[in-house]
Amino acid sequence: LAKTTQPISMDSYEGQEVNITCSHNNIATNDYITWYQQFPSQGPRFIIQGYKTKVTNEVASLFIPADRKSSTLSLPRVSLSDTAVYYCLVAEAGNTPLVFGKGTRLSVIA
């Protein structure tokens, strides 16, 4: 069973900021939080990974509160090409097999 819970789907207009929240109440001390993006018929693409507080890269930001029981992926100014399924996972520094849930299907509308 996936160790995370996230919304099944979300809709957004182009140019808006999208925040996808993930719950992981039973996260372990050694677990990292990782987000992947997947387009149809392609493998998951790594977006961002973090342990606590805030992580930012050229694609997204990841906000993790102090208790680490949830996290929020923030996508600034989405475009139509951001339409994809986004997976939130927790795993021990990536050294264990990943357990995927069904992810969040983001639809960006013009």
Add this chain to the structure above:
Amino acid sequence: DTGVSQNPRHKITKRGQNVTFRCDPISEHNRLYWYRQTLGQGPEFLTYFQNEAQLEKSRLLSDRFSAERPKGSFSTLEIQRTEQGDSAMYLCASSLGVAGGQNTQYFGPGTRLTVL
């Protein structure tokens, strides 16, 4: 391109035939994972290797499935006597596999298998 590569990208076969897929991980990565993904679901773990050693197999990996990584570089996944239920996307991922630190898994493009 130094990412994970998989071949073939697509495979159509008849029920009962054997198929073999290949995965070439990122060159310095010690760990290699195989996952399977069916429509509308997230990827499901099948097996993984640390160098040439196969460390874990999922219960999804029936005795018709076998995976190898003979020299600790590329890996093959073979399915014998394919069944229609084997139709799926087969994904390979690799990671550095070092103790501690962030060992991000990077995925290949997948091999889509269709069993007729």
